[in-house]
Each structure stands twice: as structure tokens, then as C-alpha cells.
Amino acid sequence: MKGIFVVGAGPAGMFAARQIALAGYDVFLFNRDIKPGGLAEYGIYPLKEKMKGGLRKQFAQVLALPNIHYFGNVLVGNSYEVTLEELEAMRPAAIVFACGAQGARKLGLPGAEAKGVYAAKDFVYNYNLLPPYTAMDFSTGRHIAIVGMGNVAIDIARWLLEDAPDRKTESVTIIARRGPLEIKFDQKEIEHVEQNIDRDALAAELERVKEPCARCNQDVSPQKIYEEHFRKLKDPGFVFAPPQLSFRFLSSPAAILPDANGRIARLEVAENDLVLKADGSTSAVQTDRRVTLDIDTLIFAIGDAHDPKIGLPMGPDGYATEPDPANPREPHYEVWNAETRAIMPGRYVTGWARKASTGLVGIARHDGEVCASKAIEFLKSAPDSATLSQSEILNRLEAMGLRPVTKADLALLARVEQSEAQARHLESFKYSDNDAMLEAIAQERERSSQTEAVQLASTS
Template identity: 30%
Template sequence: MNTPLRVAVVGSGPAGIYASDLLVKSGVEVSIDLFERMPAPFGLIRYGVAPDHPRIKGIIKSLHNVLDKPEIRLIGNVDIGKDITVDELRDYYDAIIFATGATADKYLPIPGHELEGHFGAGEFVGFYDGNPNFTRDWDLTAEKVAVVGVGNVALDIARILAKTADELHVTEIPDNVYQNLSSNAAKEVHIFGRRGPAQAKFTPQELKELDLSDTIEVIVDPEDIDYDEASVNARRSTKAVDLVCQVLEGYAMREPQDAPHKIYIHFFEAPVEILGEDGKVVGFKTERTELDGNGGVRRTGKFTTWPVEAVYRAVGYRPEAVEGVPFDPVKSVIPNDDGHVLTAADGDIVPGLYATGWIKRGPVGLIGNTKSDAKDTTAMLIDDYKAGKLTQASKRDPQDILDFLEGRQIPITTWDGWYQLDSAERALGQAEGRERKKIVEWDDMLSHSNTAAES
């Protein structure tokens, strides 16, 4: 084959960018188009990481270096499955990798989920990260708040609710987020987990940094520091688990402080019901659990009602289907054999289609897992290419897909356009003495990317 391997990667978050990078490094001549539904790249790194985490945001720098490579072309503002079908896309590429991630919230199947004041964590993250797909205003009138879940997203939610707006103004938050947070009434944030400290999914650094602010005090009940044999073994076998337990023990042992905002971390409390009056949240009911000796828990029949006015569920994200691609609605993933997309009915390989990241394995794991996913998937793709298993696309000129999208009157954004949007956001931030201020509105992002939005 005398032309480069043509690959479309759908999704420009870490999963899609790592896959693109590995293809470039594979030793095979490749031409990659990285498709993104949003006008701007970087996925959950831009729209899923709390704005006061510059250390994690620094990942963008390494992703940026990948997108600077000439073999990779960003095509943004294109919704695969809607603006162009997957079957149409296959005319232009020898292979397609789906790296669409997960942004929807998992459900919390307890009574009261329909009440006003019950939110998905992803909704709130979308709000404070300036995702144009989410609301611009947020009800922050609750003085006492429950957060269900013991992962890093739960910590982010709790910390954003507990910090002052002025503390967060130095970050990239847009004006509407700052204005909303300025009226935030939260004084107590209660984080609930149904198991114990050794089963928490926090990372040590995130947990340790939870109350670096002088306005926040983290409180853990000493009675919640409990371990069974499986928990002790988990601490011995995994350094991160042991460090998390050490931090929690430190919170439990220290003397009370006088910070105005309190974050309580409760273990061994299983969600039972969100309580309401007149359609609004007025409380949260839990059942006490205890360790069963194997790292799991059993219920005790002891119930507690917590007077809160809002409940945030941070129980995980949920990938959504891409139209025209097989999807497992139970597992919320694209069926795959660790790389190849499989048919939902009989598990046969769908030639030329691949999956990586959260859409492949579900929304678990950190950046290191995403890199491993990409390595496995791209290795399969390259092996298939070398074995002659890929059908060569009929329309191979890189201009062909651009002509098609122009014919559909889809205003695309490019990598050069990102540089322009990035420059505009930095200029807005520097005018206020901060590094960046995020531009929120979709049409504004298109405009700053030197693309006129369709009227």
C-alpha cells in the first residue's frame, strides 16, 4: 500500500490523543484525523477536572505536544453519528478508533431521586468547568449538602462547594460560575461511602489536599476508622490504599478547628432514600453497615437521617452510545475484545472499528490505565493492518473529508483554531491577573477559533 494508513480517532480526550500518539510512533506511516464533538479539544481534562487542580491540568501540556505532530489533524465541532454517520466515515478511513469517554452520570437507584435538589456530579462538574452543554446557573442555596460516593469526583464536588468564590477566582472559571459561587450558602458538606477507609477510591494526593484552604476543615469520625482482614491485606499490598488510610486516620485524630466550612467524610453509611417535602430535598437517609471480613459490608438495620437540602451523586460516569456502533446498554460500553469492536448480538469482530478508554472498559481507572488501553488497541489495529485485514478506504485524499463536511455546512474547528481560542482565553485571564478565563458559549468558541457559527 503506497499511501499512509488513514485512521479516524473519535474523541480528543486523553484516550484518543494517546491512541493517536501511539499510532504515530508505531513505525507505520499514518495519517490521523482526530474528531471532536466540542469546538475545543482535551475532553474531560478540559471539562471534567476541577479548576483548582493545576497539577492535573498540566497533563494538557503533554497532550498539546502530541497534537502538534504533523501526522495528526484535529477536526472539531463534528458529532460522529449525527453530523456524519459511521458508515459515511468509513469511506474516508481504513480504521476508526472510538475514544468517546463518559460524561453522563450513573443512576442512584433509591427513592427520592426525582426531587429538586438532587444532582448528578457530572452536571455540577459541567457547570463549574464551563461546558457549553450544561446550565449556566446553579442553585447553591443549600447550607447542608450530601455527596454520595468516595472517589476523586466526590472530593472535587465537596471542595468546590466548601471553598469561597474568591479562592476559586484565581483559576480559569468563567464569570457566570464565579457569580453563582459568590452566593453559595454551603457550610457543611457530608461525603458518604457504604464501605470503609480501605475501600475508598480516593487518590492520596487528592485527599491530602482537600483542606489546604484555611476556610475548610475535614472531619472524620474515629469510629469510622475500621479494618477487617481483607482491608489490612489491601493496605499491605497497595501503597496508595495505605496512604489514603493514613490521611484519613490523620483527619480523625486531630483537634477540632474553627474553619467556617466543614467537610465530613462518613464511612459505613449506605444510601437508602432522599427525603423530600413539597418536591424538594430536605434530608438524606442512610443505613449503617459493617465489614464482613472479606472487604465487603453487611447492613446492620441502624438508620440515620441527615438534614440536608441538596444531594449530589458522585457514583460514577456512564458512557453513552455512538449511533451506528454496537453498544452494551447494561455495561454501558462498546462491546470489544480489548480492542476490536464486536457485534452486540453474536460477538463477531466488526472489521476496521476499534475502541479505547472509558467507552471500551467503563469509567474506571486513571491516566495510566488509559495509556494501557490505547497501547492494546493500537497494537491490534497495526497488527490487522500488517496482516492485510483492513479494507482500504475509497476516498483517501485528506481534503476529501473536509469537502464532505463543508458540503454539510458543518463549521469545523482546527488545531490552529485551538491556538486562537487558547490565546483569547489567556488574554481574558491576564486582564484579571490570572492565567486563563474559560470561554463558555459554543458560538463564542467557534468565533474565537476563527470559524463563524451558522446562524
């Protein structure tokens, strides 16, 4: 059999798996989390229930394909549970790595180890109830700074200003290296928190950065910036509602200053200049001007990095893929071994594993499908690798002391979570602990086999 392994069951992995399965191959999905979905389940904002529900349905349809096999709760990687060598020993004909970008980009600031300093993805994993992040301390205080001005930063600001159940938030400050014209968030995301912006304070901030921006031919007048990014602020009747969301443009965090308990108490920020480059683009250059902000929580939303512990060759934006000199910004999908200067045939990366923090679910889906078509082309002429069967792989994983979660287990878990939701009068219920999920699966399996035994006895 020519079985294909897909590592990671986020959008890129799920849609790659679907396409390969529809081409007639057996696909074996290995996923770190018990449940599939990746950031679609554990990153997308908790209240975007319609979008999350729609994606869950699509993922369930993918898993319903008879030639897709699922092993959740299995961490692949040379520093993890199943090394790449052990994976190869199960004789896949091809492997698609769709394991996302699980690390965080770091600035290497003094004091970065202080309590109350978090990476955005870990923070959203916590409030989206992904084990083990749910059990970790992501406590927030009253004055929070978020570094970065993309959609992830705004999602987190929304959570802290509006929805976190135990919030103490009095202010959230978005700190951005560049100016207001480089805002990356979308109108539909900022709309949720525009009422938290004090229009006078934002106007004063735009005035503060007016001069360096003007030197780069950037008009950052309130009229222009409101028109492009803050539509509600154009309304003469706009009313500010605390807690406050404010912005500090042309600023980079320089040092984290902890209190006696080791928690961040202040953030030293360097002011930046904006410089016009020969090609017409701009760059932010740090000056020696510093300001200190009273901050008790700091969250970095400056992008993700690929995880070196998996053991794939590392590239600049994702795992190393075959370079394309004609198009260096668009690497290929085949894993590239820089030492031998050759591709690893039949080994691919896709989604955020290929290009970290790039795009929404639709982009990850497309990337997974393009990667799948390349794998299918390769498989047509690849020799039969005699891949282990579903039960052989399961036995092997169990022999390694793992507790892989199968498609049948996921169905049992879904049933338990549904009845928990009903019992608690909630729209949906989600376990936030792996042991609780495994226990629920075991109990439900026991209950179903008892019910089956009773039914069998009554019909015989």
C-alpha cells in the same frame, strides 16, 4: 489512502492518534468539544494548573503533527450529529472510539429527579467551564451530601468547601456504602480538606461502625484510620476549621425527599451491615434501619457509564469488546458484536470507553497507546480504503450543517483567549460558551486576514 478515525480527543484518543500518526498514517480526530483534552481539560481540578498546563502542551504537540487532522464541535453517534453509518461512509481504514464514559451510573432512587441532585461528572464539567454544562443550573445549598468515597468525591468536596466562588456550604457529608477500610481516595487529595474534618465527629462515626467492621476482622480504630487516610489528624495540635466535612460509612441513599419547590430537602439513608464472604472479601448488605439527613444538594460520585446514544454494542463496563475467557476482567480492544459473535475488524475502543472510570490520565494514555499498536498491526495488511481527504471530510461535515473546528481554528482561539487573559489580568482565560468560542474564532480569522492583506499591500 488508509485514513484512521479517532472519535474523542481526551487523553486516550490523543495518545492513540499520536502513535498511529507516528507510524505514518493520516489520523482524523472527531471531538464533541471544541477543545481537545476531554476530562484532562474539563474534569481535572481547576487549580491543578501545572498538571493541566503540561497536558495542554502535550496535546498541542500531538496536534502539531502534520498528518493529524482535527474536527472539534462534532458529535458522533447514531442519536447525534454524525451517525456511525455516515462516519463509515467517509471510508476510514480503522476507527478508534475513545469517547470516554459520558453517562452516569444510576441507583434508580425515588425522588432522583428532584432539583439539586447531580451526577459528579456533570457537576465538574460545570465548574471546569465545559459548554453546555456551564449554562445549566448546578446551584448548591448549605448542606451537601456526596455519595462515593473516591478521588472525584473529594475533588468535589474541596470545591464546595474551599474554592467555589459562590459557595454557601456549611457542611459536606460523604456517604459510603462500605466501611473506612474501603476508602478509595488518595492522601494527596484529602490533604486539601483535612482541616475541615472535626476529629471528634469522625472518631464518633468510627465508633458507630466499629462492631460490624470488627465482625469482618476490620480494625477501624481512629489510630489505624488516621494513619492510613488522615495523616493530619494524628497531629495533637490539629485544629478543625469549618465548614465541616463529615463521613457516614456503611450507608446507602434510599430515597430523596423534595420540598414544595421540588428541590431535595432530605435524604433517607439505609444503614448497611458488613458481611464476610467465603473468599475473605466483604460485602455491604442493606438493613431496614433508616436515618434521615437534612440535605439540600446531593451529588453522586459513584462512577460513570458509557453512552448508549453512540450506537456501539454495549458491554458491562464499557462498549462490548471481544471477550477473553482466560482473562474476563481484561477485555480486548476490538469491538465485539454479540449477535454475530464476531469482532468488527478494525473497530476499536480505548480508555474510559473501554473501561469506564478506570484510572488516571497515565492509564488512559497507556490504554490509547496499546490500542494504537493493535490498530497499526491491523492496518499493515488492511486494503486501501480510499479514505476521504481532510478537505472532503470538512466539506461533508459542513454540508450536514455542522461547524467543525479545525487545528487552525484552535490556534486562533488560543490567541484570543491569551489576549483576553492579559486584558483581564488573569493567568488564563477560557470561554464557557460554544457560540462565544465560534464567534471569537471567526473574528480572529477576519482580523488575521485583514492584517495579512495590509502586509501584502505594503510589501507590493
